[in-house]
Amino acid sequence: MTDLLHEACSRLGVVPARALVEGGQKQVNVVTHPDGTESVLKLIDLGMATDPAALERARREVDLLKSIDHPNVVAVTSDLQLLGEPPVAVFWLEQLLDGTDLRYGGSGWPSEQLLTLGRDVAAGLGALHKKKVIHRDLSPGNVQRLGSGRFVVMDPGFAKHALRSGLTVGGQPGTRGFMTPEHLQAYSGAPTAASDVFGCCALVYLAATGYSPIPYKGDDYEYLTRLRSAQHILLRDARQDLPDGLVDVVERGLHPQPARRYRNGDALRRAFDEA
Amino acid sequence: MGVFLGDTARNTLIKWTTSAVQGGYASGAYLSPFTSPRLANGFKRSAHDTSEQIRAAGGEFWFDPMTYALSMPRAGDFRHYDTWSLWGGVRGDVTSRTAMRDHIERVYAIQRELTSPLLAPSLLVSYPDTPASQRALEISQEAVDVEPTAWLTVAGDQQFWGAGAELDAHVGALDQLEPAGWLLVVTRSDNSMPPGATAEEVYGLMRTTFAFSQDRPVRVAFGDVAALPAVAAGAEAIGTGWDIRQRVCAYQDFEEREGDQSGGGWYQRPTLGGLMGGLANREYSVLSSENAALAARLTPGTIGPKPEQAFQHHASILTDIVDELNGLVGRDRIAALRRRYADARPEWQEVKRITGAPLGPDRWIKPFSDGMELFAASEGWS
Numbered sequence: 001m002t003d004l005l006h007e008a009c010s011r012l013g014v015v016p017a018r019a020l021v022e023g024g025q026k027q028v029n030v031v032t033h034p035d036g037t038e039s040v041l042k043l044i045d046l047g048m049a050t051d052p053a054a055l056e057r058a059r060r061e062v063d064l065l066k067s068i069d070h071p072n073v074v075a076v077t078s079d080l081q082l083l084g085e086p087p088v089a090v091f092w093l094e095q096l097l098d099g100t101d102l103r104y105g106g107s108g109w110p111s112e113q114l115l116t117l118g119r120d121v122a123a124g125l126g127a128l129h130k131k132k133v134i135h136r137d138l139s140p141g142n143v144q145r146l147g148s149g150r151f152v153v154m155d156p157g158f159a160k161h162a163l164r165s166g167l168t169v170g171g172q173p174g175t176r177g178f179m180t181p182e183h184l185q186a187y188s189g190a191p192t193a194a195s196d197v198f199g200c201c202a203l204v205y206l207a208a209t210g211y212s213p214i215p216y217k218g219d220d221y222e223y224l225t226r227l228r229s230a231q232h233i234l235l236r237d238a239r240q241d242l243p244d245g246l247v248d249v250v251e252r253g254l255h256p257q258p259a260r261r262y263r264n265g266d267a268l269r270r271a272f273d274e275a
Numbered sequence: 276m277g278v279f280l281g282d283t284a285r286n287t288l289i290k291w292t293t294s295a296v297q298g299g300y301a302s303g304a305y306l307s308p309f310t311s312p313r314l315a316n317g318f319k320r321s322a323h324d325t326s327e328q329i330r331a332a333g334g335e336f337w338f339d340p341m342t343y344a345l346s347m348p349r350a351g352d353f354r355h356y357d358t359w360s361l362w363g364g365v366r367g368d369v370t371s372r373t374a375m376r377d378h379i380e381r382v383y384a385i386q387r388e389l390t391s392p393l394l395a396p397s398l399l400v401s402y403p404d405t406p407a408s409q410r411a412l413e414i415s416q417e418a419v420d421v422e423p424t425a426w427l428t429v430a431g432d433q434q435f436w437g438a439g440a441e442l443d444a445h446v447g448a449l450d451q452l453e454p455a456g457w458l459l460v461v462t463r464s465d466n467s468m469p470p471g472a473t474a475e476e477v478y479g480l481m482r483t484t485f486a487f488s489q490d491r492p493v494r495v496a497f498g499d500v501a502a503l504p505a506v507a508a509g510a511e512a513i514g515t516g517w518d519i520r521q522r523v524c525a526y527q528d529f530e531e532r533e534g535d536q537s538g539g540g541w542y543q544r545p546t547l548g549g550l551m552g553g554l555a556n557r558e559y560s561v562l563s564s565e566n567a568a569l570a571a572r573l574t575p576g577t578i579g580p581k582p583e584q585a586f587q588h589h590a591s592i593l594t595d596i597v598d599e600l601n602g603l604v605g606r607d608r609i610a611a612l613r614r615r616y617a618d619a620r621p622e623w624q625e626v627k628r629i630t631g632a633p634l635g636p637d638r639w640i641k642p643f644s645d646g647m648e649l650f651a652a653s654e655g656w657s
Contacts, residue, residue, distance in 0.1 A: 181440050181443070181444060182444045182447065184440070184444075185404045185441065185444045185445075186404060187404050187405055187406060187408055187409040188403065188404065188405075188408040188409045188411065188412040188444075188445045188448050189403060189404050189408070189441055189443075189444025189445045189447065189448055190444075190448070192447060192448050192451045193451060194447050194450070194451065195447075228440045229440070256440070256443065257443040257446070257447065257482060257486055258443065258444065258446075258447025258448075258450065259443070259446050259447045259449075259450035259483075259486035259487065260485075260486050260489075263450065263451065263453070264451075
């Protein structure tokens with residue numbers, strides 16, 4: 001991967017500054033431009049079996065993301081580029097964000113902060129959904145809380161197209177503990193915008209309680225069995241101090257049937273606005 | 276809205292639909308290319324005339340392409356179908372987006388010509404997480420891309436509707452398409468009446484109906500008494516008719532056959548509102564002669580001796596129930612149908628004793644009531 005990183009930096013005319021995520025299939029580095037500004041370089045090792053059609057979809061999706069200018073979506077600032085022939089890796093540049101992601105956000109948040117989290121993430125998702133981009137892998141590591149208090153959605157859409165099956169325990173790639181029932185489907189029932197709605201509400205639930213609505217307990221089969229029905233401890237039982245409006249929005253977003261949730265990010269944001 | 280009529284092999288669609296619309300026991304009719312020719316053929320009027328006359332009577336006229344029937348096992352009755360020019364290439368070929376789009380545009384063109392609301396073609400699905408279900412999703416996507424104001428059909432067999440989480444995920448993907456409305460169909464491997472429904476299938480149909488009907492109208496084609504739980508879950512209307520082919524969507528009715536069947540006596544079997552089910556003519560005669568008061572209470576209303584009168588009574592019974600449910604919301608709809616089932620169930624004991632009817636509440640009520648209770652429990656409405 002180190003050689004790949006240096007080749008990618010060379011192609012972009014940037015210099016590696018420091019690593020944010022090392023090892024494994026995905027490498028995330030802060031890089032410095034000649035003018036001294038910094039960006040994030042994301043590099044994904046494709047392994048031996050690269051599906052050309054999947055690569056083409058990934059390239060189209062990066063093109064779409066480049067066209068999204070929204071305060072709650074990380075900015076993609078370069079085209080998706082390939083390394084090797086046949087390709088062995090892909091890379092692209094994103095804006096560097098301050099703050100920390102939700103893995104370090106703690107729990108027991110007050111309702112005002114939960115509403116801000118829900119509104120911001122839903123608004124970011126809404127911008128993606130308008131472009132027909134589904135995030136598919138909303139997890140605590142993919143939402144950043146900036147120093148200003150604003151929340152930004154990261155890594156939209158890439159998992160399905162670029163990553164190998166390392167994160168896959170059902171029919172679709174995703175992060176254990178933050179998948180949706182649709183992640184178990186391989187064909188027509190695969191994740192949609194309503195799945196991202198579930199993911200957003202799962203993050204609000206996590207921030208409220210300290211655990212995801214359908215937590216992963218170390219056993220894939222046991223997890224998938226619970227995921228299939230999406231049964232969980234109701235938020236009103238886990239946090240009795242929260243206002244009904246907020247609880248109702250989160251519970252609707254976590255409904256096992258995707259057609260019973262808010263249809264997309266914009267609809268969810270409006271619901272949080274009114275909660 | 277309440278009851279609409281499916282197409283019939285007989286030549287009575289215009290006259291009986293017109294009477295039903297004017298009599299308030301149906302809202303209109305759906306014409307099928309499997310059942311009626313595009314142009315007049317000496318036995319049936321043209322589709323254009325059918326549309327004009329039903330609409331002139333104040334009824335709705337729909338052209339239902341029923342593309343899903345092409346994938347039924349042994350589908351082979353194309354005598355009328357091939358007069359409609361619904362395919363530019365091989366009949367039923369949806370292997371490419373181009374072929375899908377060509378078929379969709381041909382269907383829409385006919386619907387516009389016949390002043391029918393747009394109802395997109397759809398494919399039959401047997402299990403909702405397969406390449407076939409993916410293809411069904413794609414043709415629906417293509418159909419709303421061509422015309423966002425179209426209605427979409429969801430057609431599946433009993434396994435499809437009973438598939439649980441897989442069904443819900445497939446329905447969730449369809450829901451993203453936001454059509455003008457939904458037409459749901461349960462296809463069956465036989466045309467027995469009452470249909471051999473399962474509680475899981477009824478539950479799946481209800482979950483889907485309830486989800487879709489939150490912001491879109493939902494109707495159940497064919498359906499008849501088996502679709503009443505779907506009405507309790509939010510459907511606005513169900514399909515019926517005077518032939519078994521209008522009440523059950525069964526594979527055998529799309530098989531190759533010799534000539535149109537103009538006869539058949541089933542359509543005169545009375546449907547008794549007080550039983551939430553029906554009797555054979557002989558059984559009803561015995562009941563009426565042995566205990567006229569009970570027959571009158573359970574019927575209720577008058578069942579005339581002619582086929583159209585028998586149909587009128589049947590459609591009126593359905594309309595009364597659907598209208599009652601449509602006047603309620605949420606759990607009250609479920610409670611109202613639950614009461615009807617609960618009231619009807621004990622009546623069967625005496626009716627079976629008098630008539631010797633082989634069918635009873637186990638077939639007419641239990642699977643539908645059980646499916647409804649699964650749904651009620653899932654909503655916390657038990």
